[in-house]
Amino acid sequence: MTHSRRNFIRTASLSTLVGVAGFESVFAGTKDAKMKHSGKGLKLSFLPHDLALKHTFTIANSSRKTTPDMLTRIEFDGLVGYGEASMPPYLGESVDSATKFLSALDLGQFKDLFQMDDILAYVDSVMPGNCAAKASVDIALHDLVGKIMGQPWYKIWGFDPADTPNTSFTIGIDTPEVVRQKVAEATPYKILKVKLGMATDKEMIETIRSSTNVPLCVDVNQGWTDKNKALEMIHWLKEKGVVFVEQPMPKTAIDDMAWLTENSPLPTIGDESVQRLPDVIKAKGVYSGINIKLMKCTGMREAHQMLTLARSLDMKVMIGCMTETSCAISAAAQLSPKTDWADLDGNLLISNDPYSGVQVIDGKISLIDKPGLGISNLTPVF
Numbered sequence: 001m002t003h004s005r006r007n008f009i010r011t012a013s014l015s016t017l018v019g020v021a022g023f024e025s026v027f028a029g030t031k032d033a034k035m036k037h038s039g040k041g042l043k044l045s046f047l048p049h050d051l052a053l054k055h056t057f058t059i060a061n062s063s064r065k066t067t068p069d070m071l072t073r074i075e076f077d078g079l080v081g082y083g084e085a086s087m088p089p090y091l092g093e094s095v096d097s098a099t100k101f102l103s104a105l106d107l108g109q110f111k112d113l114f115q116m117d118d119i120l121a122y123v124d125s126v127m128p129g130n131c132a133a134k135a136s137v138d139i140a141l142h143d144l145v146g147k148i149m150g151q152p153w154y155k156i157w158g159f160d161p162a163d164t165p166n167t168s169f170t171i172g173i174d175t176p177e178v179v180r181q182k183v184a185e186a187t188p189y190k191i192l193k194v195k196l197g198m199a200t201d202k203e204m205i206e207t208i209r210s211s212t213n214v215p216l217c218v219d220v221n222q223g224w225t226d227k228n229k230a231l232e233m234i235h236w237l238k239e240k241g242v243v244f245v246e247q248p249m250p251k252t253a254i255d256d257m258a259w260l261t262e263n264s265p266l267p268t269i270g271d272e273s274v275q276r277l278p279d280v281i282k283a284k285g286v287y288s289g290i291n292i293k294l295m296k297c298t299g300m301r302e303a304h305q306m307l308t309l310a311r312s313l314d315m316k317v318m319i320g321c322m323t324e325t326s327c328a329i330s331a332a333a334q335l336s337p338k339t340d341w342a343d344l345d346g347n348l349l350i351s352n353d354p355y356s357g358v359q360v361i362d363g364k365i366s367l368i369d370k371p372g373l374g375i376s377n378l379t380p381v382f
Contacts, residue, residue, distance in 0.1 A: 042107035042119075043075040044137065048095045051086065051323050051350045055182065057172050064089065067323040070098045071354070072136040074144050076113050081144025081372060082355070083331075085136035086295050086322040086346070090272075098133040101126065105137070113145060120301050131275070131298050132322075138299025139331045139373070146372030153334040154367055157304065163337035164365040167344045168193035168217055173200065176207045183211045190363035191215045191243070193343050197223020201233065205240050217341070219246040222272055227256040231263055238265050244341070246291060246318075247271040258286045269318055277302055280309045289316025289340065294332050295324075307335055321346040330357030330373040336365050354378055 051067040070085040087093040104126055110119050123137050146153050154161055169189040171182045173196070186192055192212070194204055197220040208216065218237060224230040230248050237245065244267040249257050251273035261268045267288035274283050274290040276297050283290055290310050292303050303319075310317050319332050319339045324346035336342045342365055347353050357375035359366045368374035 041076075041109055041111050042113060042141075044072065044102065044105060044107045044140075045075070046070055046072045046099070046102045046136070048099075049084075049325075049352075049354070051325070052352045053323060053349055054351050055172065055174070055178070055349070057323065057349070067350075068093075068095050069325070070095060070102070070133065070136055071325075071327070072102070072140050074107065074113075074137070074140040076144060076148075079144060079147055081140040081142070081147060082327050082375060083136040083138065083140030083143065083299075084325055084327045085132035086324040086328060087132050088322050091132055091295065091322075093130060093132050097130060098136070101130040101133040102136070107137075113141065113148070116141060116145065116301065120299070124298055132295040135294045135297070135299035135328070138301055139294065139328060142300045142331065143327075143372035143375070148371075150371050152367065152370060152372065152374050153300065153331075154337060155369075157334070159334070159337040161337060161367040161369075164333070164367060165336060165339060165342045166190040166363045167342045167360055167365050169345045170219075170343065170349065171195065171204075171208065173198060173204065176203065179204060179207045180211055183208055187212075188360070188363055189214070189345075191217060191341075193246075193345075194218045196220045202236070205237065205242075209240060213241065216240070216242045217244050217246065217343075218242055219271070220248040222247055222250045224248050225250065225253075227253075227260050230260055234260075234264050234266055242266060244269055244288075244316075247273065254286055261285075261287055264288075267316055269316065271320070277305050277309065280306050280313070280315075284313050284315065287315075289318060291318040291320045291343075292335070292339075293320045293322065294328055295322050300331055300334065303332070303335055307338055311338070316340045318343060320344070323349050325350070325353045326355040326357035327373065327375055330355075330368070330375050333358040333365050333367060334373070336367075 049069045049071045051069045053065050056065050068087045072083040074081045085098050123134050168191045169186040170193045194216055196218045246269040269289045269291050270283045270287035271291040292306050297303050317339045318341040319336050320343040326347045329344050329347045355375045
């Protein structure tokens with residue numbers, strides 16, 4: 001595999017500019033918003049916003065009740081695009097690190113926002129890491145360009161909105177009583193994503209199966225360490241109606257993971273082990289497919305590249321998320337018509353979403369025929 005394959009796709013060429021009305025900003029009148037701009041170029045602003053989870057979120061190695069988030073916007077010639085950086089602890093990012101990174105950017109040097117590759121290559125070069133913070137700029141830029149073109153990104157990319165998959169709804173590790181409550185809340189969904197990786201794995205599945213027969217997928221978050229026990233568990237899970245297993249073993253256990261994939265009766269999906277574009281090629285032969293998340297890969301531009309590369313390697317593709325607002329969820333949803341599975345429920349897990357956007361209708365992702373990401377502001381929470 002040559003390095004050129006990693007850069008084989010670029011953002012679709014953009015043509016006629018179509019003026020559209022700007023959206024009301026959640027930043028209006030906000031004293032805490034930080035501004036970074038110069039001249040008549042792009043103007044970047046950002047504002048911290050802790051996401052409040054409806055339920056304590058527990059996975060194999062951690063629990064939390066909130067997720068740090070940074071809302072962003074980019075303004076150009078009176079129009080505004082919105083983005084965000086969701087920063088769960090395992091990403092290693094924080095409000096402080098995002099503030100430092102975003103403050104270091106000089107987007108004002110760019111006078112032509114259609115030079116998206118150049119702008120985002122610059123953003124990626126400013127500091128190493130900071131993938132979620134970089135995604136917040138990428139998402140806002142895509143929203144802005146889409147608004148100027150007067151088209152949603154799924155149309156710019158040439159995707160059919162009728163091809164969107166059902167989205168899973170996540171059931172975190174919890175007591176049987178709370179798990180049953182979560183399952184009851186997830187009644188509209190056609191597939192559930194179950195967090196595993198602890199001694200209670202079979203109890204979790206049995207509890208859910210006592211309430212519903214919908215298909216399940218499981219996310220182990222690297223929680224299994226013995227490949228033979230993992231394979232035995234996967235055979236049991238298949239009997240319980242599970243359709244795929246996400247990140248069953250530690251990302252460093254490459255040989256064991258490749259063996260497990262070769263012998264598994266279910267597809268295996270790499271998540272923590274697949275962050276950015278170069279990781280896609282490394283995942284071939286180790287996993288059946290990959291989970292693309294905007295916060296891992298710096299945003300929509302690289303996510304699109306990862307999707308195309310994975311398809312060229314005949315790999316399965318899942319589009320996932322962190323706990324996020326409807327802004328980032330709607331951004332990820334633009335890619336969903338070309339994926340096998342979607343796990344885009346992050347906005348449904350929080351109680352303080354300042355945006356509205358993509359909808360889930362009868363369990364299926366429903367894209368909105370509005371420019372950019374298709375989002376609108378709800379009543380400002382600041």
